Amino acid sequence: MHRTLPFQHLVLHALVVVIVMIAEAIGILKIPIGFGAVILLPILYAFAMGIAINPAIFKATGKLLKAPGTKLAGTMITIAIMPFIAKFGTTVGPKIAEVAAAGPALILQELGNLGTIFIAFPLAVFVFGMGREAIGASYSIDREPNLAVIADKYGLNSPEGAGAMGVYATGTLIGTFVFALLPPLIHSLGLFDVRALAMSCGVGSGSMLAACTGGLVGVVPDQKEAILALAAASNILTYATGLYAAVFLALPLTEWLYKTSRPGTASGDLVKGAAK
Amino acid sequence: MSDGHNAPTRLAADGPDIDLKEEGTSDISRDALLLLIACIIGLISNWVGHGITPLDALAGMAILYATSVGGLALARYVGLGLPSVAWVSLIAILLTIPGVPGSAYVVGAVGKLDFLSLATPALAYGGLALTSKEFAIARSSGWKIVLVAICVMLGTYLGSAVIAQLVLSITG
Numbered sequence: 001m002h003r004t005l006p007f008q009h010l011v012l013h014a015l016v017v018v019i020v021m022i023a024e025a026i027g028i029l030k031i032p033i034g035f036g037a038v039i040l041l042p043i044l045y046a047f048a049m050g051i052a053i054n055p056a057i058f059k060a061t062g063k064l065l066k067a068p069g070t071k072l073a074g075t076m077i078t079i080a081i082m083p084f085i086a087k088f089g090t091t092v093g094p095k096i097a098e099v100a101a102a103g104p105a106l107i108l109q110e111l112g113n114l115g116t117i118f119i120a121f122p123l124a125v126f127v128f129g130m131g132r133e134a135i136g137a138s139y140s141i142d143r144e145p146n147l148a149v150i151a152d153k154y155g156l157n158s159p160e161g162a163g164a165m166g167v168y169a170t171g172t173l174i175g176t177f178v179f180a181l182l183p184p185l186i187h188s189l190g191l192f193d194v195r196a197l198a199m200s201c202g203v204g205s206g207s208m209l210a211a212c213t214g215g216l217v218g219v220v221p222d223q224k225e226a227i228l229a230l231a232a233a234s235n236i237l238t239y240a241t242g243l244y245a246a247v248f249l250a251l252p253l254t255e256w257l258y259k260t261s262r263p264g265t266a267s268g269d270l271v272k273g274a275a276k
Numbered sequence: 277m278s279d280g281h282n283a284p285t286r287l288a289a290d291g292p293d294i295d296l297k298e299e300g301t302s303d304i305s306r307d308a309l310l311l312l313i314a315c316i317i318g319l320i321s322n323w324v325g326h327g328i329t330p331l332d333a334l335a336g337m338a339i340l341y342a343t344s345v346g347g348l349a350l351a352r353y354v355g356l357g358l359p360s361v362a363w364v365s366l367i368a369i370l371l372t373i374p375g376v377p378g379s380a381y382v383v384g385a386v387g388k389l390d391f392l393s394l395a396t397p398a399l400a401y402g403g404l405a406l407t408s409k410e411f412a413i414a415r416s417s418g419w420k421i422v423l424v425a426i427c428v429m430l431g432t433y434l435g436s437a438v439i440a441q442l443v444l445s446i447t448g
Contacts, residue, residue, distance in 0.1 A: 012404065017317055019400040024325035024393060041392060042325060043399040050403015056411055065404065073405035079307060080314040080398035082344035083337070085361045087394050089368025090340075090386045096373055105443035115435015120427035128420045137424050141432045166417030169410050170425035176399065178429050186434070192441050200436035203429075206361070207402060210395035212433075217392075228391060232365065234436075239362040 008069040012076070015065065019049045030218055036188030039218035041180050043210055051173075081206040088209075088232040095229035102230060106199055110237050113203065113245065116140060117254055124163075125261055132258065133163030139254040142167040143205045145243045149251065171205075179203075180211035184219045194220050198227040202234030204242045209235050304352060308345050314397060315341045322393040336385035340394075343367045 023046040031038040055062035055070060092099055099106070120138035124130045130137070136154070140146040142164050147156075154160040183197050194216065201212035213231045217224045315337050319330035330337075347364030354363075371382045414422075 012401075013313055013317070015404065016397055016400045017320060019403075020317060020321045020396050021324050023396050023400070024321050027325060028392075042321075042396045043392065046396045047399040047403045050400045051406060052403075054404055054406055056406060056408035070405060070407070073401045076310060076314065076401040077398055077405055079310045080317070080401055081395065082311060082347065082361065082364055083315055083318050083340040084391065084394040084398060085364050086340040086343040086347070086368045087386055087389055087391050089343070089365040090372045090382065091391070092365075092369045093372025093376075093379060094374065094383055096369075102444065102447075104447050105440045108443050109436040109440035112434075112436030112439040113432050115433075115438070116428045116431035118435070119431030120424050123427050124420075124424045128424070130420070130424075134424075137421060138428055141428055142425075162417075163421070165413050166421035167425040167428055169414040169417065170422050171429065172402075172406065172410060173414050174422075174425075175429060178426060179433070182430065182433065186437065192437055193444050196437050196440035196444055199440050200433050203432050203436075207395065207399055208429075210392060210399075214392045214395075232369075236362055236365045236369075239359055239365070 006068060008066055009072050011065055012069040012072055015053065016050075016076075019046050022049065028214075028218055036185045037219055038181060039184050039215045041211065041214045041218070043207065043214065044177060044180055047176055047207075084210065085206060088228060088235070091225060091228035092232050095225055098226060099229050099233045102195060102199065102233075105196070106230070106234055106237060109196070109199055109234065110241055110245065111249075112200065113141070113238070113242070114250055114253065117250065117257065121254060121257060125258070130163070132159040133166070135251075135254050135258055136160035136162065136164030137167045138163075139250045140246050141203050141205070142171060143203075145204065146246050149243070149246050153251070175205065176207045176211045178211075179208040180215045182215075183212050184215045187216065187219055194223050195226060195230055198223075198230040199234040201231040202236070202238045204235070204238040304345070304348050307348055311341060311344050311348075317397045318389070318394045321396045322389050325393040325396070326390050328388050333388040336388045339371070339382055339385055340368075340389070343371065 023042040026045055027042060029040040031040065051057060053061045053065075055065050116138055121134060124134035124138050136142075136150050136159070140149075147164055147168050150156070150161055150164040156162075156165060179201075183201070186192060187194060187197055197216055198213065201209055201216070203209070203212075209231060213227055216227050220227065319333055319337055322328055322333055323330055344364055346367050347360045350363040350367075351358065351360035370376065372379050
């Protein structure tokens with residue numbers, strides 16, 4: 001089926017090799033700040049370098065990397081994350097007793113993903129005065145499966161769809177950075193067991209998972225095995241339950257909150273297609 | 277970016293042209309070839325970052341490669357509503373549970389590979405894969421959406437951390 005690899009594909013892989021080598025050569029940097037530490041990871045440099053030479057940003061690299069190359073890059077994300085996910089899974093087996101012991105916490109913390117509704121929704125509706133965009137924006141972390149739910153129910157051209165797309169695009173651009181920086185800082189507050197912070201890393205995105213666990217291991221290196229095992233277990237639970245939690249819990253709850261806080265507002269069907 | 281998911285719905289038809297990957301519809305032999313490229317780059321990443329030569333880490337990477345292909349195949353032919361990354365994880369766990377034949381060898385072999393170095397290639401592809409439409413959406417959404425997005429991430433993480441902390445403090 002693949003007689004030869006198209007030249008554009010070779011260009012893409014070659015660029016990635018160069019980026020990866022630079023990022024890994026720099027390595028993990030730990031910058032102490034007052035009460036905690038900022039952990040900078042090779043995945044952050046790699047992502048930033050990818051953006052820096054992305055043809056959509058810099059026309060100059062468009063001569064080197066054309067549409068077939070960037071299209072393959074999209075496919076390669078889902079492929080290249082797999083050895084990482086596999087490696088992550090192998091950390092669970094040796095720690096299976098510890099993971100099982102944390103079972104109740106692991107299962108119940110999945111409900112904590114609804115926490116976005118209690119922080120982001122009030123900000124969107126009461127502080128920023130957003131309309132139904134707030135529903136799509138704040139009901140979940142808006143990665144691909146959640147986006148599919150919104151697309152299915154409202155369409156992506158609806159206000160709900162616009163809100164979800166905005167958070168999706170923002171999360172894509174800065175999610176890795178947020179999840180690398182945040183957990184080490186929260187850990188330094190001293191309020192949380194590192195096991196609790198580890199099992200919260202499974203939010204349903206491979207890059208956020210990598211950033212979150214990488215950051216935590218950076219500040220608590222002697223707990224590396226337990227952090228990886230718990231994060232991996234929670235991530236699998238999110239893969240299995242996240243879509244159902246979004247459809248049957250998060251979205252109905254957000255809809256209800258919106259109707260309660262904005263009585264008399266048109267339903268999604270009436271305003272569907274009103275957005276430009 | 278669509279790291280690790282096979283979103284079940286085709287979104288391009290009624291919205292901005294964000295290309296959500298559908299692993300379920302792609303053919304496995306093509307994915308197996310792309311995986312091979314990803315694994316080779318992963319070996320280079322691990323080499324530069326941790327000084328472990330590709331030859332030394334080869335057995336571990338071969339196991340991760342086989343696990344990934346197995347996960348793709350199970351998602352395609354068994355499915356059960358689980359994405360391929362979930363199948364990959366389940367195989368990897370089974371291979372390393374103490375008492376399973378060969379588990380000690382598997383743990384030793386994949387121990388030559390650093391987990392974070394294996395994520396670096398995916399993020400490099402991720403940066404290069406962003407389309408001008410995705411940049412445009414992020415720009416046109418404005419600073420309010422950026423703040424909401426940060427609170428979404430913070431809320432999703434903290435909500436889980438608070439519940440986990442409460443349950444752990446009860447169960448020990």
